[in-house]
Amino acid sequence: MSVREVREFNRFYTNLIGALDYSRHLHTPYTLTEARVLYELAHARGTDAADLRAVLSLDAGHLSRMLAKFEEQQLVTRGPSAQDARRQRIELTSQGRQAAALLEERSQEAVGTLLDAxxxxxxxxxxxxxxxxxxxxxxxxxxxxxxSPAGRRVVLRGPRPGDLGWAVERNAAVYAAEFGWDEEYEALVARIVADYAADHDAEREAMWVAELDGQRAGCVFCVRDEAPGTARLRLLLVDPAARGHGLGRRLVEKCISFARSAGYEHLVLWTNDVLADARRIYERAGFTLVAEEPHRSFGKELNGQDWHLAL
Missing domain, CATH: 1.20.5 (Single alpha-helices involved in coiled-coils or other helix-helix interfaces)
Structure with a gap:
């Protein structure tokens, strides 16, 4: 494959989806970059400006000017993050959510028209x-x-003695520190891990540990769900000190690959909307949000979400 072939394909595809004249293509006042920022904000409540820069690979000055424009148009509000006052928290207003919803509707229509052919x-x-x-x-x-992209050694492996206990401890500690979740969450994780340890089918269920430079840095479980032909992804975790190296993506992809090879037809998971980084991983892996429901758990008011992937 040559550089010329890649560039030819890029020109073909950008023309096909109307990327060069996005606002006219979707009959909206927003550029493609502006529409993508609104999309990320709509799907990750309370995102920090730093998160947006990292996810979209945007120049800080460009993003700052765009957010100032959105704020002037009353599409977003900006303020210090509750977790770190040095970071800027961005949230859509009701008008911003309406704009994002309109963009989503028209994007769906445009892609639907493309697929009709x-x-x-x-x-x-x-x-x-x-x-x-x-x-x-x-x-x-x-x-x-x-x-990892930073050159550090990444390994995904099966469980060893001590890994199950580590999964319980790190889940409890990380979510307590980052979201203030209480011991109810630790008890839930302990039950899930204990059930897996006591009785799991090695052909149809598995756990993986991610190591970064030889140290445990993340984990995920794939277990059989109650619904026929369905597996459930559980307890995805990447230690805060190991983030930014693609561990979460690799763990999710490993789970998907295993579920397919084990003969499952569906892979599902339950999460909460405050876990923005995890939800972005799920969405990019092809999962679709199928249901949401507010609940009070782990000492907090939360919004639970069910996600689904057809295998």
């Missing part, structure tokens, strides 16, 4: 090809070398 029998092949392109370009040389 694709014969049904060709759509699985198209989806597979898109997934292949995404995985190859995203993973790149870093994954093939078993290293």
């Amino acid at each position: 694709v014969p049904p029998q060709d759509r699985p092949r198209l989806a597979e090809a898109m997934g292949t392109v995404r995985r190859i370009l995203r993973d790149g040389e870093a994954d093939r070398a078993g290293r």
Whole structure:
């Protein structure tokens, strides 16, 4: 493959989706970058400006000017983060949520129109090809070398003695520190881990530990759900000190790959909307939000979410 071929494809695809004239293409006043920022804010309540810069790879000055424009248009509010006053917390106003919803509706319509031209029998092949392109370009040389983008050694492995206890301790400690969750959450995690330890089918259920430079840094479980043909992703965790190295993505992809190879037809998970980083990983892995319900758990008022992935 040559550089010329990649550039030809880029020109073809950007023209196909109307990226060069996005506002006219979707009949909205927003550029493609502005629409993407609104999308991220709509799907990650209370996002920090630093998070947006990292997720979208935006220049700090460009993002700051864009947010100032949104604030002037009464689409967003800005203020110090409750967790760290040095960080700027960004939230959509009701008017901003309406704008994001309109963009979502028109984007769905545009993609639906695009897919209408694709014969049904060709759509699985198209989806597979898109997934292949995404995985190859995203993973790149870093994954093939078993290293994070920063060059640190990353390993995913099965559980060893002490890992189950570590999963309970780190889940409880991290969520207490970051979200103020009480011992009710630790008790829930302990029950999930104890059930897995006491009785799990090694052919259909698994746990993985992510190591960064030889140290435990994250984990995830894949267990059988009550619904037929369905697996459940549980207890995804990346230690705060190890974030930014793609561990969460790799753990989720490992879980998806295992569920497929084990013969499951669906993979589901339950999370809360305050876990913005995890939700972005799920969404990029292909999960779809199917239900939301407010609840009081772990000493906090939360909004629970159910996500689904067809395998």
